[in-house]
Amino acid sequence: MSRYQREPMGVGGGPAQGSAVLPFLGRQATAHKTAMVFSQDISEQSWERIGTGLRELVNSSAWWLADWLIFGEAAYSCRRYREAIDRTGLDYQTLRNYAWVARRFEHHRRRVDLSFAHHAEVARLSPPEQDYWLRKADQHKWSRNELRRALRASLAEQLDTSDAAGSTGERRQVSQLPEPAGADERQRQVATLTIELSTGQLDKYSKVAAAHGLPVEKWVTQILDSVDRRIA
Template sequence: MTIENALIMDGAPVRVTETGLCIDSELTFEQWCDVGRKVGRVARTSLFLVGDWLIYGQNRWNNGERFEKMPEEQRQRYVEAMQETGLELKTLLDAAYVARNVPYEQRRAHLTFEHHKTVAKVKDAHEREEWLKKADKQGLSTRRLRKSIMIGHVARDHEMRSQGAFQPRETHLLWIQRMVQWWAKVKDDPAHDEMGREELEAVLKDFEPVLDIIAQIRERSRNAVSYLEPDDNAI
């Protein structure tokens, strides 16, 4: 199947390519709505397709074991096949994680991949299915679903506004912007050019807490994959 045939548009003058949607002539409102429904369906499905494909490879050629436990030659072939998708490793990790932890029969067509990713950490199959059912019937956002799982019931409006992990965090951007503005003012100041070594080293010492923050963020970035549990990160 070519990419152009991936979506059937029932005679609408629309072509699907690897880089987007080409609309060759005017659509009626009904045709436009139909295209939107089908594009949305493909978007909601795409990562499930990748995840199921990855899990099939593990089941077919490695008795269900993750690819890291494959023999070297077999693992290399599997990694090369993964690379054929053109997707980043984190995307593949997430796709396989959700496909493994949320079975096909539990998935709900009207929920996004992110909804399913949110319930993937729920170990009990019945509980996981109940959360998906509630999210589907009540139209829960992924944020509300995540909060609801955390507190054990569908989060009410006042609970969504309460202090906790899901409150907006104080942004660092304001402080960075102030620092950039400060440097823009002083870097070309003749008085700044005349500063001696000791004065400049004193300024550097003042910046040591900032350098420490940067080092800590870099360390966390190296260790972070997603909000998934560490043992579940691997494909």
Template structure:
């Protein structure tokens, strides 16, 4: 029996095969099993997380999982593009055999076709690219540059594109990326309030600040002397 292992090959990853675990010396298998107990392991139905895992290790696992999730969209898109280009009469059978949903794969493949490998930005997510897939190449590059430079989230990128289409000044768009240092306890408090309101934190903050500003300005107008 053979098992797949992923090995590093410069900046890419390739599948290789090694001998079955049964052929590995017993002492070595015991050492490997012992070391795996201290690792975060993936299975088809979830994660095995060891008791007492350090925060730094838990955080690193999250970054790795996030990276895999983002990369998998590109992988599946490229996989379908290749299948359609090389197995026009059989690729649908391959999709069914893999147990994948064609509609989802088609979306991945469309984005993959719109962005050649050399044009994809590792610092930005697949969803960033998906937001721009329908635009001409020149506009895609412009927005990718801005999103990467400003460290925009997908939502901020979407809002910036919408604002430009609606004629909102660019200064207003870029102002949305300014950061405010907030103590952790206050941030948790705000998250709780936003959850109670049934809104996202960013929307709740904007609505609350707008309401507060309107109230202050209204009070200021009342205090103006009558002429």
């Protein structure tokens, strides 16, 4: 028997039985730092259970890394914090992306039956919309890609419905729309535009804008700019 086989390695790198570090392995597999060795007589059910455990571990690690980063930003000086990040050897931008998603979901709003990726798909939405879509994904057992498709289909439907909607009902105003930056002096001047919308239209446009991570005023500006470029 080789030294590699005699000394199974735990996640921390020292000799350890895999089941002590990862309880879901049981006696059917042993975790090494760079490998996992399976018993030759492992049942298909046990193999599937281990896969589920590993999936949950990977999902949890994204939340753990995100919360670790958020804590470090708050607890330590900028210099010490960046030094600590450098010492981990982890990709800084990936960690920042994790932290951005984590900040959008308080601990009690994170759904244990959905992946970190599910939460990332709806992170740009408002909290009530996040909860709505995560609840649907949980109920229908959607994958991350299925959630993405459902969300995009809903946004397309909202746009179509909004275009066809009448102008009856309570009216609100969308005002003070600045021209986009980077244009000439005339375009950089700020103008005020008042648009009358029904309550239903405003609600639908606000949801579409939120899905793009924008307030409704900036989203409307982008739409007008895109129309202007097409007809220019």
